[in-house]
Amino acid sequence: MSNGLARMALFGYRVAGICAYPLASPYLAYRTLKGKEERQRRLERFGYPSVPRPHGPLIWVHAASVGETLAVIPLIRELRRREIHVLLTTGTVTSAALSRTRLGDEVIHQYVPLDVKFPIKRFIAYWRPDAAITAESEIWPTTMAELSRRNIPQIRVNARISDRSYERWSNRSKIAELLFGRLALVVARSDLDAERFRDLGAWPVVISGNLKGDTDPPPVDEAVLAGYQSQVGDRKTWAAICTFEGEEEAAAFVHRAIKPRNQQLTIIVPRHPERGDAIEAMLREKGLTVARRSRNDVITPETDIFLGDSIGEMGLYLRLTEISFVGRSLTAEGGQNPLESAMLGCAVLSGPNVQNFRETYQQVIRKGGARMVRDTEMLAKAVHYLMTNEVARRKMIDCGHEAVQDMRGALSTTIKALEPYLNPLTVAARLRPAGGGA
Structure with missing residues (x-):
């Protein structure tokens, strides 16, 4: 596949999303009946915020489900220690509940918007993240395109690629290069994952080990x-x-x-x-x-x-x-x-x-x-x-x-790799006068 055909395929994906957009509401209603969506927060899936954006630097952290959420909790706490606001998005009811239990008011939680032009544009325009950090392996082409258009750094942490995903992307190497090439940094979980990300067009790639090794044991009442x-x-x-x-x-x-x-x-x-x-x-x-x-x-x-x-x-x-x-x-x-x-x-x-x-x-x-x-x-x-x-x-x-x-030790390696992106935000957060603008 040529670069031109790859670009056409991604354009086709975005158009298909727009065409299917009218079906999103009944689809989410069905998921709500199945207990897979929170009825009162369904509009978040369309990019509508349910809470105000705080003033100051903000990093968008996305963790698809429970496992990814657990992995990024130590990283989120390090960002908060640096006085950087964290917007955490997840895709499941269980991961949202985990966020409430483990993080409480430390983060702003929203459900991740649909990977369709209108919701994701609305979401990014409102939250104006200074960087976007995604845990592990999710690839959402429209979201990546909108972040690139606004020059928002896209970073993958605890990054991994399963055997099946690697084979699928390898068979679409030109599309993979266009998408993975948009990543500003990949912090991979293992040597094998790092090699696969490089093969698919990501650069730079560093190896951290598994962030889940740095998590605290789950709490108990x-x-x-x-x-x-x-x-x-x-x-x-x-x-x-x-x-x-x-x-x-x-x-x-x-x-x-x-x-x-x-x-x-x-x-x-x-x-x-x-x-x-x-x-x-x-x-x-x-x-x-x-x-x-x-x-x-x-x-x-x-x-x-x-x-x-x-x-x-x-x-x-x-x-x-x-x-x-x-x-x-x-x-x-x-x-x-x-x-x-x-x-x-x-x-x-x-x-x-x-x-x-x-x-x-x-x-x-x-x-x-x-x-x-x-x-x-x-x-x-x-x-x-x-x-x-x-x-x-x-x-x-x-x-x-x-x-x-x-x-243990993956967190310190990850933070070191993120320093070029975090240090300016930390300085801005600490220099911002009380009550200053966003």
């Missing part, structure tokens, strides 16, 4: 934790977290397979809590007794499954166990971040499909803090082994802690 610990008592426990469809069935199989020997409590934390009703129905069909966090159900000695269908309480669920299976890896693909489990003292188990977290898992497994299982039967054997072998379990937990400590 100590009173709530103490209450559930009392209810669990001395029962053995294990957790299947960040599960996708099919993995709750796998957790139920494991529970039934090892219950005669362990009488354990199984904790299931679905990646999408809105699936709670369907998951409960499936579990009850299998004859299992379910207590749900969303109903504040009491865990009794007869409870088989504690269903963690709440938002922002991973710190609670992981503190109730020392064995954590991390989902989206057995019946789904891509994997989820294992570092939270390792931070909170869990031996980590995972299925083999962890393409999006390959380097992270390699480091944790190399240290001995995680183990891969190829199927449900192997998962059941691994959970039973760890439940009944305290020495092996404690060794994995200690190795996981060591792996997390070894992975």
Whole structure:
């Protein structure tokens, strides 16, 4: 494909977005009915602000979902320490709830506008960001074009490209060069990610490691934790977290397979809590007794499954166990971040499909803090082994802690790479008189 055809393809994408724009409202209404949008904040998707823009320098930070939001929290706090305002956009209800829980008034949160000319122009014109920082891998052509037109630096942090995305962009190399070439800076998560960004046209590219290694452990309400610990008592426990469809069935199989020997409590934390009703129905069909966090159900000695269908309480669920299976890896693909489990003292188990977290898992497994299982039967054997072998379990937990400590340092590398963009804004923020203009 020539440069001319690549430009025509991007122009066609923008025109298609404009043509489809009238359908955006009914589409978002449908998502609202599904619990995937907040009804009272739907206009944010069209670029309409719901709060005033503060005076002074402002950086737009975009994190698509929960994982990306967790990764950029330490970076956001560093920006705020420098007195730079942060506008955080996310794309999901769960990530918005996480922002409220973890960051509160430290940031301005808005839902990310649609990647269509009218909403994104309206959004950028109102917020006037001094720079745009995106976590990980999202590429939105219209948004990138509008930022470029206004000469707003576009920066990627904790940047990664999955195998599938890299193959797709490589097959459209001219389009990739036009888009990735607009990036002012890429701070890549690994050597492989850096090489892929360079191949696709990004420059300069530096390597930081994984920002998620610098995050704090997820918090917990100590009173709530103490209450559930009392209810669990001395029962053995294990957790299947960040599960996708099919993995709750796998957790139920494991529970039934090892219950005669362990009488354990199984904790299931679905990646999408809105699936709670369907998951409960499936579990009850299998004859299992379910207590749900969303109903504040009491865990009794007869409870088989504690269903963690709440938002922002991973710190609670992981503190109730020392064995954590991390989902989206057995019946789904891509994997989820294992570092939270390792931070909170869990031996980590995972299925083999962890393409999006390959380097992270390699480091944790190399240290001995995680183990891969190829199927449900192997998962059941691994959970039973760890439940009944305290020495092996404690060794994995200690190795996981060591792996997390070894992975820290990405934040300082990222900040150093960002200094040319942050220093002028820090000076402007600190020199601005109280009550001065934007």
